[in-house]
Amino acid sequence: MNQNLADFPLIPRDNLFGNPTKAGGQISPDGKWLSWLAPVDGVLNIWMAPKADPSAAKAMTAAKDRPIREYFWAGDSKSLLYIQDKAGDENFLLYRVDAASGEETTLTPFENTRIRFVGGSHEHKDKVLIGLNNRDPSMHDIYLLDVNSGSLTEKLRNEENYAGFLADDELVLRMALKQNAEGGADFFKVIDGKVEDEPFTSTGLEDSMTTSPAGFTADGSVLYWIDGRGRDRAALIAEDVASGEKTLIAEHDKADVGGTMRDTKTGVVQAWSANYLRREWHAIDEGIGKSLEFLKERLPGDFAVQSRTEEDDVWIIGNDPLTAPSRTFIYDRTAGTLEPFYVTRPELEGAPLVAMYSREIATRDGLTLPSFLTLPPGTDADGDGKPDAPVPLVLLVHGGPWARDAYGFNPMHQWLANRGYAVLSVNYRGSTGFGKGFINAANLEWAGKMHDDLIDAVEWAIGEGITARDKVAIMGGSYGGYATLVGLTFTPEVFACGVDIVGPSNLETLLETIPPYWKPVVKQFHQRMGNPETPEGLQLLKDRSPLHRANAICRPLLIAQGANDPRVKQSESDQIVEAMERDGTPVTYVVFPDEGHGFARPENNLAFTAISENFLAECLGGRAEPVGDTLGKSTAEIRTGKDHVKGLVAEDA
Template structure:
């Protein structure tokens, strides 16, 4: 998709800007943005890796109000409400010692929101996000769920701490009917070893703080699905590696089984409940005998999936959601190479066409209020060169106004193009990959092979990404393979990656680099492999398996030994659950007994002496997914034979960098490391060495 999108000019009108100098309630104004500056130097690192200045907007159920979360470098993230009839703005929540986290409309007058702290790393976080409720005029504030022993100040009154729900209660994350003061929250039952035994569901009154458990629920409940009226209708239970989907009949309130399948590997009868339509129809995602999944209706009377797909995307598993309003299914949001929408409603088709005409060079995603009484439509617009921006469209006047952007300092004219490419692995499997080429293109470029984590996830989609765009801004081509085992590209592609850590999954990545060489994009002598988590593991195994291919490697928070994932002993517990280790890892990664020889052969820790290329290692001191000993043990082992290893530990960070200062520091190190080894400095050094040796040029 990226290759046929040529960015021209984007009309930017206005952004929400905070004028408050403190955390007190203060108005916001609609302020015009300055014209784009003419920039000749490459963008600063901070422009890519600072926290977003604007990170969320939601229309109220009627569409009369817009809730927005705004932030800046100097101030905490705040929650504000815009009255769209007159553009008046009111900050309704501004903590003195925290940022506003997630937020959601309860009804047209009331919101709930959580707290977070963007100034500390994972290792310094001690409490859950809490839960708070407030009216759009900043009245009737209440703290509903405890966050710490001290209540956070936001003005107004609150209930006593002993009356709050405990810190282990979380917002469900699905909107209810939005026509009452109630929301649903969940309370996981977790052991000390991060083992979730059950997830309880509670109905919470956001005015009084009183919560009522949903009774009569099956044992081992894990995932809940509300119907369009906001009532719990589906629960998925998990027991000994088997998932069971149960449906609560509205006539009898009794639960009955719809399907049973293996939790991690699926099965012919398995499906994923996605949503209920306004008429009570259940929509599910299933293979239906095909390689890729698609969206289907489910016949609750016959207990079977409808054979005809409602939305099917060639070459992609379905991933998306329903778009409903005023008791009608309007369309379906989906992800192919980029996000898109299939509209069933003629009015929404016309609005989409009008907005696409006004914004011809971006993907434009439309959201509508639940019970719309206004002409307002919320628009998220983005491209590979343009970070996501939120706009409001007035369908009565056809006016389009910018609300805010995630990275307003980024100039699209400086950004690179991203293209979805495909190449053949050595065994014939087709591998999708994302190729980002520096502004202006070029041939024989230094290449960074950026490997996604997971590994059993989809790595990327078309759009602006800070890491690949930053690397491209420094002159590097970036290739991001969706190696076998990645999800989103069909069952065959996913299953081909089972038990292939360090083997065929690794070959797919190397074959991508060699494809880039054959295409003339990459300089074969200037290729570096990099990645986080599983991507860090693949970086190390790449340096071992393909010594002739990779000049250097960058591994952050990467696994260094599969056996350590099973039974590593830490000073604090890993968040890999016993359930995952018992029922998933033996089938997807490798069995410690049956595959012992393979796990040893694909252990970067045991083969550390083979790595002689320059290497940058970075780990979080509070990482519970890949605990720090993965890094420290490997660093000690690799240093014995390799003097060119750089180590950095961010003590307060977890599995990735939450703090802008650490993101900026890390990517600054990456910039210097790459420049030295495959960039201009490295090329100059290689030329000098070659000339001194009398080698032909």
């Protein structure tokens, strides 16, 4: 029977972007406790239950404003640790919750401080190494933290602008790294708490994003590297610490080696992964290989090992069935059993979720862009990944730009497809995971060849009959927001409209206002974007800034910004909105006063999606769930352009 979009119900925004029922499942290292994130009075908090009795669950934290999004078990299983910032300022502090008593302690009680984790230990389960920038916001000093007592012992005062450190299982600092003049990194040995004067190895700019140390084995005899030196795609290398001899462990013909599974006690690599169009795991250890095959045979779609006991006998498995809500399982490797833990969003059971298709798109200069396409339900009768007739398209551009899009369940794709749009996510040049040549092809190409890639992808979609030339929108966050502004200023006739989420409009002021803790790596920004300290570099930054072309904008634009964003300051959005208003160009601008680089509070994320889908419906003609009372539940402030989005004026009244 032929179906069309109208035959499929709207998926409520809340089902995709509201709080999950449960998420972030883990098991304690000793295997006695299960933990997860779940709402308490509408805010995500940490919950815990005995593995032997999951029904005896209790909330362990009481966050009231911002959701807790990242937590982990202390190595001795006596406490749960989490990080939290304030209103999106990214000054993350570390908190401890005692598993027995529920007592909560702030382990890093400092102002304007962002912690970094340096190392944990199988041998010293009650301690971790952390970096603190409370002395100097641009540099992290290294401390040994006793997670039970809260005592901090300074191990190294970072007065030489080191960007990172590596420790062994004894929590002894072994390596420091610093940005060098070439835009790469110098790696220094640390002996008896002192960094040596000369580096033992280095990288230049071309290898800076594909080469990094990946940790020591527990006995300190082997140092692993993800290493792109002397090759295009990063390989897994084992270096004998005593002799310096290096051994190739694994490589992939199309993608960088990405992740590893390590023995929970010895730290020896047992499996590795690479992700070109889809993530692949390759086992080195026979036992790990059998377990991965066991899971592959029983779970549809993709899966990931997200937590392991110290004895490695129980794993927590996240399963992405792709067209159904994600599920989490408890895998007992000894018993050979796979038991359900929870469904993340049970309200999506039976919803008209759609498939994602991987595609390779050729650029005008011969690169291949790994990309991902989702089509609206009812538009692809034969399931070949092409709609039966062209449909409106949203080009969804990832941030970074040194990041990537990947295959799998994507709530943005599902939401937009359900509203009637094809959704195309493109790994344009500069995206990570596809070799250093692909990354370095983007150097000094912001709004240049990086944008050409996006235009080439649009042309591909039109040529394939996926969309029509006058029905393409561009949307994205951070660099994706910048790409949106570039699209509407450098190629103003290509896109029907744009949605910019925390995107910079002025590259010159963006680099002037980067967070202080990014200063140790600022040279890389200069060499990849444009160096404001040289006349040529400064001019390039001006030339590639959408702000200076704001008068070219002739299509509807929605801008969303967090007021406390430390990466892309609110002034980046303010500037271009002011320029558009001076020119009399319509723009809708929404600010969230309690958010940063993105929208963490579900109420605010729901408000943003409500505004966005009604904005897109007016531009492209898709479907939209009414705004309703969504904005009133959020902190959204519509600074201008309320009358350009259906439902906003009525909401205000």
